[in-house]
Amino acid sequence: MELKKIVLHHIDKELKEKATLNCSTKLIKKNATVSEFVDKLIKVYGAKNPSQGTFEEDEVNFPFQTKAKKYIEDDDFLKLTVESMDILKSKMDINTTTGGYVIFVHYKQNNVDFLITAMMDKSAHYTNTDDLGIEKLMALDIEKMARANRLNFEKWKNKEGRYLTFIKGTRTVSQYFIKFIGATDISSAKENFDKLKDAVKKYSVSAKFPMAKQNKVREAISEYVEKCFVQKRDVEIESIAAIIDSEEPTAFLGFIEDNEIEISGAIGVHSRSDFYSFTRNSIKEDGYHLVFEKELIKKEKITRDGNSIIIHDVPEEKLNSMFEDTQTN
Template identity: 25%
Template structure:
């Protein structure tokens, strides 16, 4: 993961009502293994965060100047240090306007992963810990907490520059400290929501369920495809990458690599070719399966509470919206037995 440029600035904001103090670094961080390790740890934590906002830049304006400064930097009209300095000064201004009580160490990192370039901005906290030195003396040390952060964004620079119609080249972590914290950082980036990650993920899973029903797949085959979908989606989210529908279709059926993709297009689900999968929604998509004395039941976990209701008291399931083929078989059987005329 080559890091092209990286720098830290510090915003010292105490909860005493005094203005935030900016401690700006005047040069980039040197390229070291420690910086590489920091970025790798931060990427892993960022990818694991749930409930991100995916979007694109507002038009450049006085309210949203960040994209203009970023463009100047990429066009080599401003160096990296100067770009980050004017940006962090704007961040300082926004913190003062909303009277946010927490500052932190602001990392700007321009790095490359594969053929794709990214800019990550994260506000990290420095934490004290107690340990032992080589002589078994108790010492206090400090480290940057790359696991717990509420303000961070990643911009896919390659996507932004090469695909002007994209609406999902920015992702931002949703803060857990309240909407105020999340909104100020989103305003700093100048990001507007472009893709509903949880909604798109739910639509994709709905399309998959209907595809399995339409194909009338055997239970074992349906289970294998479900596992394949979840394995692919989990791998992509760990890498911080969206799901590619064409690629997913090939994963689901090597013999008919277009089958699932064609199903999505023919039914017009309105899905984007690339979906920023939502980890929480994926975790809910599992299959409940049971077999005993000639009875075999299997359904996706997300149907529990909607199409499938469980009564723990009586140990019974109530199923709505039965598959058409099953309803036809039941009707024929009832008709043949003379119970339905």
């Protein structure tokens, strides 16, 4: 990782009050401590399995992207961040928001430039004094990132897929933060579940799970997702990882990160159709498309005979209607 520029600002705001800005007048000088801080920030960010998105087309009402374009041209990072804070302030002037510290980091990794914008809170830490006493320090806590966004300059320039990502830290990814960045097209639940299914399959193969275990894992994930849907809870990737391998729950998360698979850390489920990839089988060939619930295989409603699929106990009237033309002829 090559740290290019970093700056820290503060937005002061309590619930139901107006926001005020305290912006730095200079960039933070790069040194070993700052680089270590950024390394940890990037690691924590990646471990939270971000959601993806792209910029809104309306650059007038969502000007962060315009500021970012200008920065690419004039290389004035302080100007970019101060003007961005003005945008953030305008989005936060509502009753339900609170302030925090906002850090902007431009870094390069694997020859790709990134811009991270993160909101952080302070938390209490305790240390010893020279006379062996104890004192409390209030310090920025990377683990308690409230909200964060990362812009992939390379993907954005080449209009390649979703070049924005968001994480939910100690707070939800609020609409005001998404509007501040000017993001749209946040990855859908269906897309996330399709990617998740593919990732689980690839991980199972790499871990050399026998087919019986693969089927058991898939069924357990389906039951968990169904339960989340009924209880109106998000599907958590950390919970999925524990289902896949309870003895080493971080292994699947590491697999996702190492293979740069973009799956949201928390997936909101709005309808059963969102997770059909886990509950349904689909076979598409010339002239037909067969879709059925996987549960029907367990109930032996659908069975296999060699290269043939047999559907049992189909109501006679439906079969008569389906084959009416053939019978008439």
